[in-house]
Amino acid sequence: MMFWLFLNMLVFPSTYASTQLGLEDLTTFQKLSNLSLSLANPPIVEWLTERDHDFQHLRQEHPKTFIFRFKNIDTQPILLQTVRTSCGCTAATWTEAPIQPGEMGEVVVEYDAYQRGEFKKKIRVFFDRQRKPELLWIHGEVD
Numbered sequence: 001m002m003f004w005l006f007l008n009m010l011v012f013p014s015t016y017a018s019t020q021l022g023l024e025d026l027t028t029f030q031k032l033s034n035l036s037l038s039l040a041n042p043p044i045v046e047w048l049t050e051r052d053h054d055f056q057h058l059r060q061e062h063p064k065t066f067i068f069r070f071k072n073i074d075t076q077p078i079l080l081q082t083v084r085t086s087c088g089c090t091a092a093t094w095t096e097a098p099i100q101p102g103e104m105g106e107v108v109v110e111y112d113a114y115q116r117g118e119f120k121k122k123i124r125v126f127f128d129r130q131r132k133p134e135l136l137w138i139h140g141e142v143d
Contacts, residue, residue, distance in 0.1 A: 044074040055140030068107040079128040
């Protein structure tokens with residue numbers, strides 16, 4: 001019986017908390033749950049550049065490039081597996097060799113600037129030792 005209770009607490013923590021705790025305690029419980037999840041998956045990279053780059057005004061049909069740089073802050077080598085952009089107007093290249101602890105890598109993003117108007121594009125960066133991708137953004141306006 002205790003095993004099933006413990007298992008339910010792990011699988012459905014908010015349900016357990018709402019039935020066992022008062023409303024004021026629920027917020028604290030959720031904050032602690034989020035904290036424990038972030039501690040279980042500590043960051044493996046530190047971004048040395050901004051994660052949201054503003055190209056400001058671009059001339060149409062004049063592509064622009066920005067280099068996002070990061071540092072491996074983990075104790076083991078990491079591998080940047082892939083980078084996915086939100087559309088074909090954005091291309092990316094990245095460091096393909098394993099990045100040793102303390103070393104730096106980069107994601108080079110180019111926006112083609114073919115279409116006039118404002119833009120905001122998401123870039124998802126996937127590392128081998130991290131479940132969720134790192135999110136990068138570029139935005140600006142093509143004149």
